[in-house]
Amino acid sequence: MSERQPLFRVEAFSGGYVDGIDIIHDVELDLYRDEILTIIGPNGAGKSTLLKAIVGALPFERGRRSFQGTDVSGWSTPRMIEAGIGYVPQVDNVFTSMSIRENLEMGGYMRQEGLRERIAEVLAMFPDLESRPGERASRLSGGQRQMLAMARALMLDPVMLCLDEPTAALSPAARGELLGRIYGIHMSGVGILMVEQNATEALVWSDRAVVMVDGEKVLEDSGLEMLTSSAVGQAFLGQGEEGEGFALDEGSPP
């Protein structure tokens, strides 16, 4: 991957919510359009914070962010989203009092034209949502809400999708279905950057993964290597002997 231009590049990045207190320390990260990159790590490692920084929602930052070769350091979130980066926060990621269709309309608020067509296209990717576009988001299950949140983020045809713990609080079956959908979105030509706690399942679908600890990137490798490496398994995936290292996916089956 030496010659390809990354879709998104983070260089010498540090930052946090309060001036002078960095949560992220000197992180380098590249995302390519033809991959799913997953950031894993223990609670409080700064994974979600890094994702917020990438979409321009972190108040204090140093370093450089570039998107498709353009320096986007200092861009606001709406500007990043308009430029083609979809972002799905971990919580409060849908308008609960509005219908599925209205949520998609709001996702496509900045679209100048083709709103109807795009809604139809996006709904077609999520059969669960397509069957009842008038349903209020508050009536959806956790998994369906996550799908709606992703569908919303897809309304502006992003080339890159940032997902903050999409499978958190979902049942194993719903997790599997959601990850399958994410893979489907990826295959339609969208680079995926996600933060995950349910690390083992996410790594199965990931081309590449980054391990973060205490705001620093400590490891970067292919998803398969991470899964099979006994060191990573013991330290981050809860494999090996009971009580060793720290388990990330306590909720998932062995």
Add this chain to the structure above:
Amino acid sequence: MGLTLVFGVLGIGDFAHGDKMGWGMFLAFFVVSAEGANLGFAGGRFGSLSFGWGLIVGLLVAMIGVALISVILERLVFRRLRAAGGGFFVFAIASLGISIMLRAVIQLIWGPSNFRYTPGIHPAIEILGGIKVKPDQFFIVGVTILAAVLLYWLLYRTRFGKAMRATADNPGLAEASGIDTNRIRIGTWIIAGFLGALAGVMLGLQAEVRFDAGFRLLLPLFAAVILGGIGNPWGALIGGLGVGIAQEVSTQWINTGLKPGIPFVIVIVVLLLRPRGLFGQVR
């Protein structure tokens, strides 16, 4: 409806809403009174109604005026308080201050007397079963229903209205979706101003034009909004009807002088039994 809209979208319990109604009432009065007559507005009547084009022009002037007052107050007061991190109570107290100020200015200009849009007696006509209704009251009911339908259409059928609902639901996500929430706030104040002025003029038409008429209606107004479910315009309309009917019917059993206490009772009962109101959503 204006009150519930401002609460739903902006999170402000606007105690000045009653006095904005008062301003609407008096701006229209200015147009239909002698001052307005000099400008060539007043005079004329529609059929058996008590008013003519003068009041319609007055209504338009009132709507624009009150919307303008609301926008100026947003810029001057609420935007600054918001930027300073002010919350619900800060907004509420500020609006209480604005309420007193607005009322005082009305009193300064027009004094404490009562006025009518059209002096004289306006006889009621008898409809089905001996119920007597003034022709003006048909107009008031019609205009209110029209306003409710238009508001519904705005909130549920237009891009701007949906963005208003999105901002009310989840301001952070709305902003991240590219919705200019500042514009939404201004738009909400304008619409609430239109509705407040409309309510004020209708109140002046039905009762009398008086500097504290809007303020006196503030408590029943809040009761109506709470009964209907805070933030829900239809709820506000139904709640308004409910509070009004309860107040009038109550005089069958209790002293008329106790009538103003009915909204209190309604608020307490609703908050005890169904805190989200009749049509409110669980948050």
